Amino acid sequence: MSDAYLALEDGRVVEARGRVPGRTRGELVFTTAYTGYEESLTDPSYEEQVLTFSYPLIGNYGVREERFESDRVHPRAAIAREFTEDVVEWLADEGIPAIDHLDTRDLVTSIREEGAMKCGIAVGPDATPEDAKAELAECKGMSEHTDIGAQVSVDAPEVYEGGSAATIALIDCGAKGSIVESLLERDATVHVLPYDATPEDVAAVDPDVLFISNGPGDPENFEAAEALVDAYVGDLPVAGICLGQQVVANALGGSTEKMAFGHRGVNQPVRDLESGRVVMTTQNHGYTVGEPGDRLNVTQVNVNDGTAEGLENEDLGVLTRQYHPEANPGPHDSLDFFDDVLDLVSTDTAVATSD
Numbered sequence: 366m367s368d369a370y371l372a373l374e375d376g377r378v379v380e381a382r383g384r385v386p387g388r389t390r391g392e393l394v395f396t397t398a399y400t401g402y403e404e405s406l407t408d409p410s411y412e413e414q415v416l417t418f419s420y421p422l423i424g425n426y427g428v429r430e431e432r433f434e435s436d437r438v439h440p441r442a443a444i445a446r447e448f449t450e451d452v453v454e455w456l457a458d459e460g461i462p463a464i465d466h467l468d469t470r471d472l473v474t475s476i477r478e479e480g481a482m483k484c485g486i487a488v489g490p491d492a493t494p495e496d497a498k499a500e501l502a503e504c505k506g507m508s509e510h511t512d513i514g515a516q517v518s519v520d521a522p523e524v525y526e527g528g529s530a531a532t533i534a535l536i537d538c539g540a541k542g543s544i545v546e547s548l549l550e551r552d553a554t555v556h557v558l559p560y561d562a563t564p565e566d567v568a569a570v571d572p573d574v575l576f577i578s579n580g581p582g583d584p585e586n587f588e589a590a591e592a593l594v595d596a597y598v599g600d601l602p603v604a605g606i607c608l609g610q611q612v613v614a615n616a617l618g619g620s621t622e623k624m625a626f627g628h629r630g631v632n633q634p635v636r637d638l639e640s641g642r643v644v645m646t647t648q649n650h651g652y653t654v655g656e657p658g659d660r661l662n663v664t665q666v667n668v669n670d671g672t673a674e675g676l677e678n679e680d681l682g683v684l685t686r687q688y689h690p691e692a693n694p695g696p697h698d699s700l701d702f703f704d705d706v707l708d709l710v711s712t713d714t715a716v717a718t719s720d
């Protein structure tokens with residue numbers, strides 16, 4: 366007899382083995398990453414989602430805090446064909462329901478055909494299909510989580526003293542730790558500011574770059590960050606990763622839209638339009654930039670579906686990526702993005718000096 370039920374928006378209820386008990390709900394998505402489960406589970410971009418791993422065995426190299434991207438697990442629940450005891454113990458400590466021993470190939474195929482969908486989960490000796498359906502009935506769509514930034518952002522500014530290469534105002538919409546680390550490694554000092562920081566809060570740290578982080582949910586719900594881009598573009602270089610790219614596009618007259626099932630994995634091919642070079646990238650997003658608007662050029666595209674992977678305005682010093690150049694987990698092909706962001710500062714200084 367099953368002790369776990371997964372109720373899907375398409376009406377099905379899937380039976381599974383319960384590994385960590387609980388009741389929960391969220392948007393059901395999948396990642397094809399075959400490594401990096403600790404990084405994915407601690408990525409704040411997964412807030413309010415239920416994460417299915419398409420790779421069948423999750424946990425085979427243990428659980429180490431050094432690999433965490435934040436201080437907690439963000440998906441509401443985790444699903445795999447088989448979780449190891451290490452991962453189950455970790456998720457149990459975190460109170461995150463987990464299920465396995467279900468046909469994840471079938472589940473992933475359904476998400477690919479029908480799109481990311483709402484789901485409800487009930488796990489435990491007393492769980493019933495009706496409990497899972499009751500959770501599903503309460504599940505909101507991602508765009509309805511209008512203040513999701515508050516769930517993942519710092520409450521107050523934090524500073525990470527690196528060096529004097531640049532002072533970065535990183536707007537924390539759910540930033541992964543390795544974005545901060547990538548900047549510190551390049552001798553930058555990073556001020557992490559709350560997702561709803563005001564232009565005055567940014568001015569207070571006197572940055573060289575305004576950097577909008579990755580984050581969960583619908584980019585249209587990050588109006589404060591959009592207002593910051595609007596306030597500073599032209600005066601400061603502006604950079605963004607993932608949700609950051611989407612927020613920058615929305616601020617500069619472009620638009621974003623929801624994808625059917627998104628890109629989540631560590632082998633998404635991206636072509637740079639100028640050099641023709643293709644790099645393998647890590648991705649985790651369910652929205653994409655539809656129209657870049659008049660002020661941004663699309664400089665990189667996804668080889669599989671042509672969606673915008675990089676945006677730029679050289680005159681304004683704007684540079685963004687839809688994928689995750691910090692590469693935790695994933696291939697390191699695109700780490701040079703952080704060098705390019707710091708180069709915006711020297712270019713900016715050079716312009717100021719020659720004035």
Ligand SMILES: NC(=O)CC[C@H](N)C(=O)O
Pocket residue numbers: 410578579580581582583584606607608609649650651652653
């Ligand atoms: N990793 C991210 O920043 C994700 C961005 C956004 N929440 C999306 O799903 O598209």
